[in-house]
Amino acid sequence: xxxxxxxxxxxxxxxxxxxxxxxxxxxxxxxxxxxxxxxxxxxxxxxxxxxxxxxxxxxxxxxxxxxxxxxxxxxxxxxxxxxxxxxxxxxxxxxxxxxxxxxxxxxxxxxxxxxxxxxxxxxxxxxxxxxxxxxxxxxxxxxxxxxxxxxxxxxxxxxxxxxxxxxxxxxxxxxxxxxxxxxxxxxxxxxxxxxxxxxxxxxxxxxxxxxxxxxxxxxxxxxxxxxxxxxxxxxxxxxxxxxxxxxxxxxxxxxxxxxxxxxxxxxxxxxxxxxxxxxxxxxxxxxxxxxxxxxxxxxxxxxxxxxxxxxxxxxxxxxxxxxxxxxxxxxxxxxxxxxxxxxxxxxxxxxxxxxxxxxxxxxxxxx
Numbered sequence: 001x002x003x004x005x006x007x008x009x010x011x012x013x014x015x016x017x018x019x020x021x022x023x024x025x026x027x028x029x030x031x032x033x034x035x036x037x038x039x040x041x042x043x044x045x046x047x048x049x050x051x052x053x054x055x056x057x058x059x060x061x062x063x064x065x066x067x068x069x070x071x072x073x074x075x076x077x078x079x080x081x082x083x084x085x086x087x088x089x090x091x092x093x094x095x096x097x098x099x100x101x102x103x104x105x106x107x108x109x110x111x112x113x114x115x116x117x118x119x120x121x122x123x124x125x126x127x128x129x130x131x132x133x134x135x136x137x138x139x140x141x142x143x144x145x146x147x148x149x150x151x152x153x154x155x156x157x158x159x160x161x162x163x164x165x166x167x168x169x170x171x172x173x174x175x176x177x178x179x180x181x182x183x184x185x186x187x188x189x190x191x192x193x194x195x196x197x198x199x200x201x202x203x204x205x206x207x208x209x210x211x212x213x214x215x216x217x218x219x220x221x222x223x224x225x226x227x228x229x230x231x232x233x234x235x236x237x238x239x240x241x242x243x244x245x246x247x248x249x250x251x252x253x254x255x256x257x258x259x260x261x262x263x264x265x266x267x268x269x270x271x272x273x274x275x276x277x278x279x280x281x282x283x284x285x286x287x288x289x290x291x292x293x294x295x296x297x298x299x300x301x302x303x304x305x306x307x308x309x310x311x312x313x314x315x316x317x318x319x320x321x322x323x324x325x326x327x328x329x330x331x332x333x334x335x336x337x338x339x340x341x342x343x344x345x346x347x348x349x350x351x352x353x354x355x356x357x358x359x360x361x362x363x364x365x366x367x
Contacts, residue, residue: 003097003098003100005123005124005125005184005185005186006183006184007185008182008183008184008185010100010185011100011101011102011185011186012045012046012100012101012102013040013043013045013046013047013048013099013101013102013103014036014039014040014043014045014046014047014048014101014102014103014104014105015036015047015048015049015050015096015101015103015104015105015186016029016032016033016036016047016048016049016050016069016104016105016106017029017032017050017092017104017105017106017107017112017115018032018033018049018050018051018064018072019107019109019111019112020051020052020053020056020060023053023055023056023057023060024060025051025060025063025064026107026109027193027198027242028107028109028112028191028193028194029049029064029067029107030064030067030198031107031191031193031194031195031196031197031198032105032106032107032191032196033047033049033064033067033068033069034067034068034196034197034198034199035105035134035191035196035197036068036069036103036105037067037068037069037199039103039134039136039164040068040070042136042137042162043102043103043136043162045102046070046071047068047069047070047071048069048070048071048072048073048099048101049061049064049065049069049071049072049073050072050073050075050092050095051064051072051073051074051075052075052080052088052091052092053074053075053076053080053081054076054077054078054080054081055076055081056074056076058211061074061209061211062206062207062209062211063201063206064206064209065202065205065206065207065208065209066201066202066203066205066206066209067198067199067201067202068199068205069209070209070210071209071210071211071212072209072210072211072212073095073099073212073213073214074211074212074213075091075092075095075213075214075216076213076216077091077216077218079218079219079220079222079223080216080218082227082230083111084223084225084227085114085115085118086222086223086224086225087218087222087223088111088115089115089118089119089122090218090222091216091218092115092119093119093122093123094217095214096119096123096186097123098214100185100186101186102185102186102187103164103186103187103188103189104119104186104187104188104189105134105188105189105190105191106119106188106189106190106191107190107191107193108129108130108131108190108191108192108193109193112190113129113190116129116188116190117129119188120188123186123188124184125181125184125185125186125187125188126179126181126184126187126188127188127189127190128166128168128179128181128188128189128190129168129189129190130168130169130190130191130192131166131167131168131189131190131191131192132167132168132169132176132191132192132195132295132299132318133148133166133167133195134164134165134166134167134189134191135164135165135167136162136163136164136165137162138158138159138160138161141158141165141178142158144167148176148318149176161182163180163181163182163187164180164181164187164189165178165179165180166178166179166180166181166187166189167179169295169296169315169318176295176318192298192299193241193298194240194241194298194299194300194301195299197301197322238274238275238276238290238291239274240274240276240290240291240293240298240300241298241299241300243273243274243300243302244272244273244302244303244304245268245271245272245273245274245302245303245304245305245306246268246273246274246275246276246293246300246302246304246305246306246320246323247264247265247267247268247271247273247274247275247276247306247308248264248275248276248277248278248291248293248305248306248307248308248310248320249261249264249275249276249277249278249281249286249287249308249309249310250277250278250280250281250307250308250309250310250311250316251278251280251281251284251309251310251311252308252309252310252311252330252331252349253281253286253308253309253349254284254309255350256350257281257284257286258286259350260308260309260349260350261275261286261287263308263349263350263353263354263357264308264353266353266354266357267306267353267356267357267360270357270360270361270364271304271306271360273302273304275287275291276291276292276293276298276300277291277292277293277297278292278293278294278310278313278316279292279294279296279297279315279316282297293316293319293320294315294316294318294319294320295315295316295318295319296315297319298319299318299319299320300319300320300323301322301323301324302323302324303323303324303325304323304324304325304327305320305323305325305326305327306326306327306328306329307320307326307327307328307329307330307337307341308329308330308349308353309329309330309349310328310330310335310337311330311332311335311336311337312328312335312336312337312338312339312340313336317336317337317340321340325342325343326340326341326342326343327341327342327343327344327345328341328343328344328345329344329345329347329349329352329353329356330344330345330346330349331346331347331348331349332346333346
C-alpha cells in the first residue's frame with residue numbers, strides 16, 4: 001500500500017525514537033517508552049522502540065521492553081554509527097512509510113530537535129515541539145485541564161476522539177497550548193526530557209521483547225556532510241533532572257544575588273544536591289539557563305525540592321510540583337509557593353538558609 005499521510009485509518013501503534021550515544025540508550029528514551037506504553041494501551045495498539053546505530057548490544061535493545069516496548073526495530077548500518085541529519089532522516093522516514101505508526105515520540109534533545117522537524121516535513125505531517133504533556137483519552141485530558149489550567153472544563157465543549165493531545169508551553173511559558181494533528185499521520189511530538197516519569201524496569205518483559213532488524217538502504221551519496229572528527233568537550237552542566245535534591249533560588253535573592261546563591265550552594269552541598277533557579281534569576285543574569293526550573297526550563301522530580309525566595313508562579317510550579325517533598329522559604333507568608341509546599345518557612349532567606357545548613361550538618365554529624 002502506498003504511503004499517504006492523509007489516510008489516517010492506515011496508521012496503527014505508537015513508536016518511540018530511542019536515542020543512543022556510543023551504544024548507550026539515553027534515559028530520555030526510557031521515559032518516553034513509559035509514556036508511550038500508556039498511549040498504546042489507550043489506543044489498543046503496539047508500542048515499538050526504534051534504534052539507529054551500529055554495533056549496539058542485544059541486551060541494550062531488549063532492555064527497551066523492560067520499559068514498555070512490545071517490539072524494537074533496530075536499524076544497523078556503518079553510516080548510522082554517528083548521527084547525521086540526512087542519514088537518520090532517510091532511514092527513519094522510510095521505516096515510517098513502510099510500517100505506518102499512528103504516534104511517533106522523539107526526545108527533545110539536541111539530536112531530537114534536529115531530527116523531528118526534518119522527518120515531519122519529509123512525511124508531510126505535523127509536529128509539536130517541546131511537549132510537556134500527552135493525552136489520548138478525552139476524559140483524562142479534561143482531568144489534566146482541571147488541575148493545570150484556569151479553564152472552566154465543565155462549560156467547555158470537547159470533541160471526543162483519539163487524536164493525540166500534545167500540550168506545550170507557549171508565549172515564553174505564560175500560556176500552555178494544546179495542539180492536535182487530526183488530518184495527517186503520524187502524529188509526531190518531541191518531548192522535553194525529564195517531564196515523563198520512567199516506569200520500573202520489568203526484566204521478564206525485557207527478556208520476551210522481539211528485536212527486528214529491517215533492511216537499511218543507505219549510501220554515502222545520501223549524506224551531504226562528512227564527519228571528519230568528533231571532539232567532546234567537558235562542560236560543567238548541572239544535572240537537575242537526575243538530582244535527588246534541588247535547592248532553587250528566585251527573585252527573593254535580589255538584594256544580594258551573589259550572597260543568596262552562595263547560601264543556596266552551601267545548603268545544596270550539605271544535602272548532597274544541586275542548585276536550580278527560577279526564570280527571573282536566569283533573566284536577570286544571576287545564573288545561567290542550565291539551572292532553570294519551570295515550563296521554559298527543566299522539569300524535575302527530586303526527592304527534596306527547596307524553593308528559596310520563589311513566589312510560586314504557575315510557570316515555575318509546572319517544573320517542580322511533582323517533587324516528593326517541597327520545602328519553601330519566603331518572607332511573604334501569602335506567597336503561592338506555600339500552597340504546594342509540604343513544609344514552609346515564612347522568613348528572610350538570608351537568615352533562614354544558614355540556620356538550615358547548620359541544622360543539616362549537625363544532623364548528619366550525629367549519625
